Amino acid sequence: MNPFELLAEYFSYPFVCYALIVGVVTSLCASLFGVTLVLKRMSFIGDGLSHVAFGALAIASVLNLTQNLLIVLPVTVICAVLLLRVGQNTKIKGDAAIAMLSVGALAFGYLLLNIFSGSANLSGDVCSTLFGSASVLTLGRNQVVLCAVLSLAVLVVFVLCYNRLFAVTFDEDFARAGGVNTAAYNMLIAVIIAVVIVLAMNLVGSLLISALVIFPAISAMRLFGSFRAVTVCSAVISVFCAASGFVISMLAATPVGATIVAVNCVVFALCSVAGKIRRS
């Protein structure tokens, strides 16, 4: 079979299409807020949260919940709020606290799974929550709808808050002096990142999520010098990487998440070179 026939056959299954849609849309959301996150030097929150999400997922699977989002989402959102508080507090070592919370969540998640899980293939399960594996193909219709609705909400919030997000990111003091509730916007950013991370967990697994948030933004920043151009460019890059990574993973029978992240890395390298050439 040639690759096109193979792809045509794959895409004749609705669950493959669902997976592609979910993958592309969540990557898009991740990349949009990624720009702000990177510029506000809050990338660490994304990383910490992905580990927290893993711990929460472990709890959910131990409790045998079918709708594990019901527990993972609130737990991650609450931790996002906590991390933001801690990260802004200069009196205690914010970064150390975040490292503690994220590594702790990882350890307890694994312990829980080890002690309580009845699954015969424990290391396989753990591996797939950490790295995403095939779980993206087992998404049910409900999950796809939920994903789509949440992603749409994230997109709408981003568009409506775009100008204020820029102001808060560029100069928080000035925005606050002008009457913008900057604390609320910081909170909004943290909560949305939590939602995006939970959404993207099915796709790339919890260890690789930060890549979806950070890579497109950094790649775009190599090329462009205005906020709008960077935002649009990182959106384009993320969609391209998600779609092409997905297709490649099917053709080459590689893990979806890792392939998407690998494509992101390659694009970043290309953007860096292109940026260097442009500047010189």
Next chain:
Amino acid sequence: MALITCKNLSLAYDSVNVAEDINFAVNKGEYVCVVGENGSGKTTLMRALLGLHKTKSGDITLGEGLKRNQIGYLPQQTPTQRDFPASVKEVVLSGFVGGMGLRPFYNKAERDRAEKVMERLELSDVQNRSYSELSGGQQQRVLLARALCATGKLLLLDEPAASLDNHIALKLYDIIEGLNKEDGIAVIMISHDVQSAVKYADKILHMGAKTVFYDKADYLASDDFKRLSAEKGAC
């Protein structure tokens, strides 16, 4: 009534006092310079006027229909992030966010105003360039333009000419004087440069062991002025 009035104002960080008993008023169209040694609390005062720093005691009252979010602010130069992707136009337009209420996007009037302001500050040619690529003087003009977008009445400028070459600093002072004299915008400017402070300002707020609000003529005759200008001359 004055645009802004401070009465018995005290400033502190936690329990450490920075400045006490600050009394002054700025009227419509006035040009006031704030001078004093490093660490005397000038920036803290400005942040208090903007509502960014909680006052320890005393009152700040706004008059003449001035609202908190209608004050244009040019912060003391903080090293801006290198490579921050922001075009000049985006930075200037962001001056409007405080006044937009619930509206998510800039409207036509705001875009036109931004154009005018950029023209006035000779930024039209660089409006699509990246802010972080500009020279120090250009960057200060961009931040001044952003402050102008936020206000038509009162500018708070925190050492706008620090770290600029002499002739570029002079040019910036001229622009600010123009905004004050021609457009009638009141200016409160922190300055390290006492000589140019007394050249442009109508009144001087001297911050030090004691904070005193002088008319220009009184200030020129005061010990505070002699001490501060002698110090500057020495270095």
